[in-house]
Amino acid sequence: MGENLLEMNDVNKSFGDVAAVHNINFRVGRNEIVGLLGDNGAGKSTLIKLITGYHQPDTGEIFFDDQRIDHLTVAQARALGIETVYQERALAEQQPLWRNIFMGRELTNRYGLMDVKRMKQETDRLMLESMGFTSTAVTADSVIKTFSGGEKQGVAITRALHFKAELIILDEPTMGLSLSETRKLMDFVADIKRQGKSCIFIDHNIFHVYSVADRVVVLDRGTVSGEFYTKDITLDQLMEKMYRVAETGSLD
Amino acid sequence: MTTSTETQATNQVPPGRPQPTRSRLGRFIRSHPFQIGILAVAAFIWILFFIGSPQTFSAFPIYQSFMSTTPFFAVMALPLTLVIIAKEIDLSFPSVMSFGMLAFSLTLTATGNVAFAFIALLAAGVLAGLINGLLVVRIGIPALVATIGTSFFWRGVVLVVTGGRGSSLVPTTQTFLHPLLVGRLFGKIPMQFVWTLVIAGALWVLLNRTRRGAAVYLVGDNEDSARLMGINVGRTKIMVFVLMGLAAAFAGMLVSLELLYYWPTLGEGYLLTALSSVFLGGTSVFGGTGTIFGTLVASFIIGAINAGIVAAGMAGFWTQLIYGLIIVGSVSIQVILRKRLS
Ligand SMILES: Nc1ncnc2c1ncn2[C@@H]1O[C@H](COP(=O)(O)OP(=O)(O)OP(=O)(O)O)[C@@H](O)[C@H]1O
Numbered sequence: 240m241g242e243n244l245l246e247m248n249d250v251n252k253s254f255g256d257v258a259a260v261h262n263i264n265f266r267v268g269r270n271e272i273v274g275l276l277g278d279n280g281a282g283k284s285t286l287i288k289l290i291t292g293y294h295q296p297d298t299g300e301i302f303f304d305d306q307r308i309d310h311l312t313v314a315q316a317r318a319l320g321i322e323t324v325y326q327e328r329a330l331a332e333q334q335p336l337w338r339n340i341f342m343g344r345e346l347t348n349r350y351g352l353m354d355v356k357r358m359k360q361e362t363d364r365l366m367l368e369s370m371g372f373t374s375t376a377v378t379a380d381s382v383i384k385t386f387s388g389g390e391k392q393g394v395a396i397t398r399a400l401h402f403k404a405e406l407i408i409l410d411e412p413t414m415g416l417s418l419s420e421t422r423k424l425m426d427f428v429a430d431i432k433r434q435g436k437s438c439i440f441i442d443h444n445i446f447h448v449y450s451v452a453d454r455v456v457v458l459d460r461g462t463v464s465g466e467f468y469t470k471d472i473t474l475d476q477l478m479e480k481m482y483r484v485a486e487t488g489s490l491d
Numbered sequence: 492m493t494t495s496t497e498t499q500a501t502n503q504v505p506p507g508r509p510q511p512t513r514s515r516l517g518r519f520i521r522s523h524p525f526q527i528g529i530l531a532v533a534a535f536i537w538i539l540f541f542i543g544s545p546q547t548f549s550a551f552p553i554y555q556s557f558m559s560t561t562p563f564f565a566v567m568a569l570p571l572t573l574v575i576i577a578k579e580i581d582l583s584f585p586s587v588m589s590f591g592m593l594a595f596s597l598t599l600t601a602t603g604n605v606a607f608a609f610i611a612l613l614a615a616g617v618l619a620g621l622i623n624g625l626l627v628v629r630i631g632i633p634a635l636v637a638t639i640g641t642s643f644f645w646r647g648v649v650l651v652v653t654g655g656r657g658s659s660l661v662p663t664t665q666t667f668l669h670p671l672l673v674g675r676l677f678g679k680i681p682m683q684f685v686w687t688l689v690i691a692g693a694l695w696v697l698l699n700r701t702r703r704g705a706a707v708y709l710v711g712d713n714e715d716s717a718r719l720m721g722i723n724v725g726r727t728k729i730m731v732f733v734l735m736g737l738a739a740a741f742a743g744m745l746v747s748l749e750l751l752y753y754w755p756t757l758g759e760g761y762l763l764t765a766l767s768s769v770f771l772g773g774t775s776v777f778g779g780t781g782t783i784f785g786t787l788v789a790s791f792i793i794g795a796i797n798a799g800i801v802a803a804g805m806a807g808f809w810t811q812l813i814y815g816l817i818i819v820g821s822v823s824i825q826v827i828l829r830k831r832l833s
């Protein structure tokens with residue numbers, strides 16, 4: 240068993256003329272929390288969508304669990320144990336809560352038919368245990384269009400954490416969360432670490448990233464401009480470097 | 492549902508715990524507003540008709556007549572519901588009805604075997620649906636344009652091959668096909684009605700109890716989200732177009748067998764009835780929501796209105812006007828209700 244859960248070598252992805260991801264080498268260790276920092280448009284979301292199989296790399300190779308994976312699809316990535324909270328949340332707003340939780344991963348019985356009852360029960364349980372919905376007006380059948388922004392984000396997060404994933408990817412998960420909800424999320428990320436799983440954590444808030452990550456990778460205009468172990472660097476030093484990247488495009 | 496909701500209920504309201512039956516009924520009503528609405532509309536129309544002519548509506552023949560003619564468009568309105576839930580549209584099905592029958596009559600002439608001919612009909616329907624699906628998914632043509640195009644194309648194929656001449660289907664009465672598809676069960680119930688219920692049941696299971704059916708709702712609701720969560724969007728859309736083509740060919744068979752004649756113009760007039768059944772049944776024009784039950788009930792309402800127009804002595808000229816009103820009216824009500832609810 241290699242030391243890396245995920246390894247990307249010389250990966251490129253362009254959209255027309257825009258090299259969103261350029262010659263990137265990126266890895267996630269087993270039981271490691273990797274923080275991904277970078278300006279708007281730096282290529283963070285594109286990088287993670289290559290890992291989740293949503294985009295195909297133009298060139299380069301990706302290894303997951305020491306297996307080379309080519310032509311990965313989202314369904315395959317999820318089957319491998321990669322769950323994601325996307326920046327755009329990826330919810331279906333006119334659908335009830337239970338359909339959102341089990342979207343693309345519906346539970347079936349032994350005849351291959353969907354087990355709607357079990358999915359609703361699971362949703363009810365998750366609502367109480369993880370989402371912390373206190374309002375009794377919300378049920379597994381509630382259409383999520385009417386939820387608040389933070390509640391919707393809670394649904395996306397619960398969905399990613401529910402399926403026992405090996406690698407959990409969180410792309411700006413604190414967006415729209417209140418202070419107490421953000422705190423709860425940070426506890427969840429710490430839990431991921433405790434349970435021996437791995438995580439990629441993207442956030443514009445450097446405090447959040449620094450406090451949970453084992454290692455921080457800084458992206459700038461599609462390339463990796465540096466990486467640090469949080470144990471080797473203070474928060475002040477990290478912030479100093481981030482300012483320098485923003486101004487000069489170089490860390491030193 | 493039992494354990495968690497009950498603990499929740501006990502936590503929230505310890506003393507006067509709500510009756511489980513009552514809350515379950517309340518939950519059912521709240522989660523099925525459109526289904527209950529459409530049933531109310533159906534009941535209202537039935538009462539109107541009953542008051543209008545009690546003799547007619549207290550005897551069986553009128554219902555037999557509904558059961559005989561409504562299926563011709565109901566079996567298409569049902570899969571059309573899936574197409575529209577998936578946020579697509581198909582306007583080619585009237586032509587596909589006729590194209591399927593062309594395949595049937597050519598194969599029958601060539602082989603003399605109705606079973607082969609029936610298989611050819613279904614294959615033609617699948618082919619037409621597949622082509623629609625591929626045009627939309629692989630080439631990326633908007634469904635509205637793609638299916639108007641294929642509509643003209645298949646109608647053209649039919650007219651070129653037949654030269655506009657129809658053919659008699661009287662010989663099929665001697666085969667298993669005629670009694671199986673349009674015979675009378677127990678000498679009373681038209682078989683096409685039975686098939687409509689079978690198709691409705693099968694599509695209900697597909698839509699509500701299979702992962703592919705769940706994908707239809709998700710794709711129609713938000714295609715990007717569906718893709719991000721690993722749903723095969725293209726395959727889902729192709730599936731609904733293929734089902735639509737298959738059903739259209741089957742409907743063409745039902746109509747032709749009932750008339751015992753294949754007219755190359757077969758299908759004209761079914762576009763409006765099928766579309767208005769879907770929209771009256773509460774399926775959203777914006778995609779993402781809709782039910783098989785709503786469409787099934789709405790089909791019979793449309794069928795009843797159809798009969799009502801005739802019974803009232805109004806000329807067929809009125810039908811288009813009335814269906815136009817139903818489509819615009821039901822969609823407007825939907826849109827207004829949706830705005831209110833959100
Ligand atoms: N599907 C797409 N088609 C075309 N260009 C895209 C697409 N997705 C991303 N891009 C471009 O790629 C670049 C990187 O975008 P990306 O979303 O990965 O940035 P990001 O680091 O996640 O930014 P943010 O912090 O704003 O979320 C941007 O210039 C963006 O415009």
Ligand SMILES: [Mg+2]
Pocket residue numbers: 283284285326410
């Ligand atoms: Mg992003």
